[in-house]
Amino acid sequence: MSLLRVSHLSMSFGGVKAVDDVSFDIEPGKLLALIGPNGAGKSTCFNIVNGQLRPSRGSVMLDGEELVGMRPRDIWRRGVGRTFQVAATFNSMTVLENVQMALLSREKRLYGLWKPAASQFEEQALALLDQVGMAAHAQRACSVLAYGDVKRVEMAIALANRPKLLLMDEPTAGMAPQERNELMALTKRLAVERNIGVLFTEHSMDVVFASADDIIVLARGKLIAQGNAHMIRNDANVQAVYFGTGKTFQPRAPLSAGGGEAPMEPRA
Structure with missing residues (x-):
């Protein structure tokens, strides 16, 4: 059964069709990648699902409920979490406090607090940090963390709302190869364990x-095109339109003699 069902989505800006009759489904526990060259409509489609844009036509159904027309906050409260290309955390707060704030928001306790925020939801916040491998850093300020660790904190913040669906915008941007692999392995594990669509x-x-x-x-x-990695690699339309050269995707080249990473090709 589909968790998210996007049907006949279209969005125009003036005379330009940024998204043109796009449909896809996401199942619980599965990761769906949305790719394409620059200007393909990825960001527009992504922001329609998130509620930041309202489509010209089409439907976005989450667990059978229509999301089109809802505000982003209302969509968030229905179980749609999000991480950003540039990690969104409060640098002046500790790792633990960042997650506590997300839990306070979920419980609608950000206004009119009767007791200090630092004393609330500490146990739940630590449990979330443990799931993303950051419990040992709970009392450190986010400002001193390595970027890969900041992305893990952002993941814990997203999980604080118990999402059914997680939207991740360029999750590995700015990360080293090992950090990328570790973050996506963590994402996959959490998606399966929590039955979250990504x-x-x-x-x-x-x-x-x-x-x-x-x-x-x-x-x-x-x-x-739509399918698994093997199907996408070998799809003629993808080779011609996305990769441009007509060649199939080539794996990342070995490190250069100077220790730097060889450029990956192709990039959108």
Whole structure:
């Protein structure tokens, strides 16, 4: 049974069709990658699901409930979590306090507090940090963390709302290869354990092919291919439109003699 069902989604800006009759489903516990070249409509489609944009036409159903027309906060309260390309945490707060604030928001206790926030939901926050491997850093300020650890804290913040669906915008942007692999392995494990559907956009094709259960490819607003990694690698439309050269995707090259990472190709 589908957790998220997107049907005939269209969005125009003036005379430009940013998204043109796009449909796809996400099942609980599965990771769906949304990829395509620049200007393909990925961000527009992503932001429609999140409620930041209202489509010209189409439907976005979460567990049978229509999301189109709802505000982002209302969609969040119905179980749609989100992480961002640039990690969104409060740098002046500790790791623990960041997660506590998310829990306070879920319980609608951000206003008119009768006791200090630091004394509330500490146990639940620590449990979430333990799930993402950050419990040992609970009392550290987010400002001193490595970027990969900040992304883990952001994951704990997203999980605080007990999401059914997690939207991840370029989750591995700015991360080293090992950090990318670790974050996506964590995402996959949590998705399966918590039965969460995950929709993510990503430029790194090694991340997409290694992590996604299914992949959808957009080009000029249209869905041109959908399937698993093997199907997408070998799809003629994807090779011609997305990769541009007509060649299939080539794995990441070995490290160069100087220790730097060889450029990955192709990139959107």
